[in-house]
Amino acid sequence: MNWLKVSGSLLVAGALASCGGGGDVAGDTDEFFTNPSEIKWSTPAGSSSCKAGGGAGGETLVTIVGGTPPFRIHNPSPDSIGLDRTEVTGKDPVFxxxxxxxxxxxxxxxxxxxxxxxxxxxxxxxxxxxxEDAAAE
Known part of the structure; x- marks a missing residue:
């Protein structure tokens, strides 16, 4: 009788593992990318915005598509770019x-x-x- 319980439990565990387990985290997929994958901001021409400390304040939300959580985010330039987190998990991974x-x-x-x-x-x-600035006026 114990043998039947053990084998039944193993079958259920195997079935859940093969379908992703039904959890609330993003699924394991072959595709893995961010949306957007490229961010461009422009500062006004002739301003001092490109000098150290200028041009601050541009914000963009980035969604992670595919892959397997948890996701680690590495900032190569912490003096110029701010991140609201360094690790993301969950059903809708965004930073x-x-x-x-x-x-x-x-x-x-x-x-x-x-x-x-x-x-x-x-x-x-x-x-x-x-x-570009002259054409905008």
């Missing part, structure tokens, strides 16, 4: 990127899933061209 000042070209915020698969959010802050 916020904020500019802290200065211009930068193609700084990559690295997102790693449980299996160390990676996705990168490329952040760029640049000064708008003078002709």
């Amino acid at each position: 916020k990127i904020t500019t802290l000042g200065g211009c930068m070209e193609g700084v990559g915020v690295l997102v790693l899933d449980y299996h160390s698969r990676s996705a990168v959010v490329e952040v760029t802050v640049e000064e708008a061209a003078a002709e």
